[in-house]
Amino acid sequence: MEYISTRGRAPALDFEGATLAGLASDGGLYLPREWPRFSQADIAAMAGLPYAELATRIMLPFVGNSIKPDRLRELCFAAYGRFSHAAVTPLKQFDEQQWLLELFHGPTLAFKDVALQMLGLLFEEFLSRSDAHLTIVGATSGDTGSAAIDAVAGRDQIDIFMLHPKGRISDVQRRQMTTVLAPNVHNIAIEGSFDDAQATVKRMFNDSAMNGRYRIGAVNSINWARLMAQIVYYFAASLQLGGPARKVAFSVPTGNFGDVFAGYVAAQMGLPIERLIVATNVNDILHRALSEGDYSAGEVTPTAAPSMDIQVSSNFERLLFDCGGRDGAAMAEQMAVFEREKAMRLTNAQRDGASGLFSSARVNPDDMNSAMRWANDSAGEVIDPHTAIGLHAARIAEVAADIPVVTLATAHPAKFRDAVERATGIRPALPQRVGDLFAREERYDELTGDYDSIANYVAGRATESS
Numbered sequence: 001m002e003y004i005s006t007r008g009r010a011p012a013l014d015f016e017g018a019t020l021a022g023l024a025s026d027g028g029l030y031l032p033r034e035w036p037r038f039s040q041a042d043i044a045a046m047a048g049l050p051y052a053e054l055a056t057r058i059m060l061p062f063v064g065n066s067i068k069p070d071r072l073r074e075l076c077f078a079a080y081g082r083f084s085h086a087a088v089t090p091l092k093q094f095d096e097q098q099w100l101l102e103l104f105h106g107p108t109l110a111f112k113d114v115a116l117q118m119l120g121l122l123f124e125e126f127l128s129r130s131d132a133h134l135t136i137v138g139a140t141s142g143d144t145g146s147a148a149i150d151a152v153a154g155r156d157q158i159d160i161f162m163l164h165p166k167g168r169i170s171d172v173q174r175r176q177m178t179t180v181l182a183p184n185v186h187n188i189a190i191e192g193s194f195d196d197a198q199a200t201v202k203r204m205f206n207d208s209a210m211n212g213r214y215r216i217g218a219v220n221s222i223n224w225a226r227l228m229a230q231i232v233y234y235f236a237a238s239l240q241l242g243g244p245a246r247k248v249a250f251s252v253p254t255g256n257f258g259d260v261f262a263g264y265v266a267a268q269m270g271l272p273i274e275r276l277i278v279a280t281n282v283n284d285i286l287h288r289a290l291s292e293g294d295y296s297a298g299e300v301t302p303t304a305a306p307s308m309d310i311q312v313s314s315n316f317e318r319l320l321f322d323c324g325g326r327d328g329a330a331m332a333e334q335m336a337v338f339e340r341e342k343a344m345r346l347t348n349a350q351r352d353g354a355s356g357l358f359s360s361a362r363v364n365p366d367d368m369n370s371a372m373r374w375a376n377d378s379a380g381e382v383i384d385p386h387t388a389i390g391l392h393a394a395r396i397a398e399v400a401a402d403i404p405v406v407t408l409a410t411a412h413p414a415k416f417r418d419a420v421e422r423a424t425g426i427r428p429a430l431p432q433r434v435g436d437l438f439a440r441e442e443r444y445d446e447l448t449g450d451y452d453s454i455a456n457y458v459a460g461r462a463t464e465s466s
């Protein structure tokens with residue numbers, strides 16, 4: 001399998017190369033040259049497989065010759081063996097139509113573990129083939145950071161530098177990162193928003209002084225391998241609900257457009273998906289883009305669903321590239337306009353291409369809070385604010401009554417216990433695996449968002465690549 005950049009100028013790479021590269025050298029994002037396809041019979045034959053086996057089958061065509069099938073299977077069983085639920089991503093039912101796909105049974109209690117447990121093992125697998133050192137530079141609005149740190153803490157050939165927006169993530173999220181004291185883990189709180197942190201990360205990939213000295217790697221969903229691992233749970237949910245014979249709709253709380261793009265890829269691979277509902281909070285660039293063609297980033301507004309406080313959605317570029325005819329030069333030009341003006345219009349081809357599968361909703365705080373209460377009143381489920389945004393969008397979407405609508409439960413409610421308590425009166429307890437979080441020592445540094453100070457910080461601590 002070959003990977004190409006959305007901006008058309010970076011060299012094509014194999015899976016190993018794309019995983020280690022993270023961002024393409026032309027500033028674009030890697031994605032497969034073509035989508036692998038399963039027949040309906042192939043998909044039907046996957047029903048009932050253990051999650052790790054299903055993951056192996058879905059990932060195999062993407063991995064190509066980079067990893068042998070038996071080794072990939074071992075990695076999948078190791079990654080998903082760390083989840084606290086035997087089903088890995090269990091489904092719960094609310095009513096005749098509404099379902100919940102719980103993606104938070106991994107070590108750090110958010111859907112990011114599904115991909116990052118795998119990515120940590122992939123990095124180790126590839127780095128063990130040489131004596132190279134990887135300097136991971138990541139941005140987090142709360143969940144990617146802890147999941148990535150858990151996945152790579154203590155690994156010899158990796159350093160991880162994780163930027164989070166100071167004061168804009170929950171205390172549980174922060175402590176899940178900053179109490180990991182392994183010497184290869186470096187947490188940095190910066191002034192500004194997640195978008196500022198993400199822009200710094202992307203700039204570092206294209207900074208020749210930095211990437212000449214260090215092999216910079218990505219754990220954010222700009223890294224294709226992240227999305228590959230997230231495709232699996234769309235298949236898992238669909239197969240449990242009668243797929244592929246029956247279509248399923250998914251409602252996805254969305255920020256950086258990684259999770260929902262994985263659903264789009266599942267559909268390209270042959271999974272019958274009725275609809276992907278993109279649910280945003282008041283940081284609604286994606287809702288405006290999908291409903292009006294207006295992709296313009298405003299200021300980020302802090303909300304009670306902080307992990308979705310994002311106005312520049314990296315993976316949207318992958319969708320625009322794929323729907324817009326896969327024209328790298330045109331994509332590079334469109335993104336140059338966006339980078340200059342912080343605004344662009346979708347082309348008609350992009351809008352038409354997206355409208356077949358996607359719809360969207362912007363969910364306000366009152367509706368988010370009512371969704372938390374409805375989940376508890378109707379099914380005794382305590383859900384987190386991000387999931388509540390997805391659930392509200394699922395309930396107002398016009399989907400035929402015989403189609404199940406699955407909301408992706410992206411985080412455990414205990415990660416956002418203040419917001420959950422405000423909405424429902426219930427304060428979710430921290431699960432046992434992170435129970436002593438508030439007794440642990442914290443370590444992190446604070447920097448302004450200034451690029452040079454962050455680059456100097458990384459340069460002062462990272463190991464040069466050989």
Ligand SMILES: Cc1ncc(COP(=O)(O)O)c(C=O)c1O
Nearest residue numbers: 143254255256257258259307410
């Ligand atoms: C809890 C939670 N829900 C939803 C999202 C949005 O996912 P994505 O950025 O893949 O759209 C995030 C962050 O990415 C998150 O941490």
Ligand SMILES: N[C@@H](CCOP(=O)(O)O)C(=O)O
Nearest residue numbers: 140141142143144220221307
């Ligand atoms: N919500 C994320 C931010 C988006 O990051 P990505 O790694 O999915 O690109 C977070 O919680 O950090």
